[in-house]
Amino acid sequence: MTTMAADPIPNATYTQVPLTTVSEDTDGMASIVGGGIYCRTAGLFRVGAAVGFTLQSSGSRALVVYRDGTAARVGVAVPATPSGISSRLSASGLIRLTVGDYLEIFVWQNSGG
Secondary structure (H helix, E strand, O other): OEOOOOOOOOOOOOEEOOOOEOOOOOOOOEEOOOOEEEOOOOEEEEEEEEEEOOOOOOOEEEEEEEEOOEEEEEEEEEEOOOOOOOOEEEEEEEEEEOOOOEEEEEEEEOOOO
């Protein structure tokens, strides 16, 4: 699932990324309404997420995958980058899911509004 929207992220607040487009879904896991991924078949899944931020000279950025409303130990946090370095964050990892579990992507920044 993806989104191409440039959504604002409030200062120092974890904000859900609204996933609005399904590129491929062979197990009916994507939910455009809820913006998450719902497990239909239990197992061990490789989960990956990436997000781009506007270049900024202060603060930090974070990307976290949540499982059932709680951080799922897949994420990354870095200082903001003023220029010349990609402002894209990516994270991946293995997550064991049971039927009914759901995944969401959250981002955070503390460089102001």
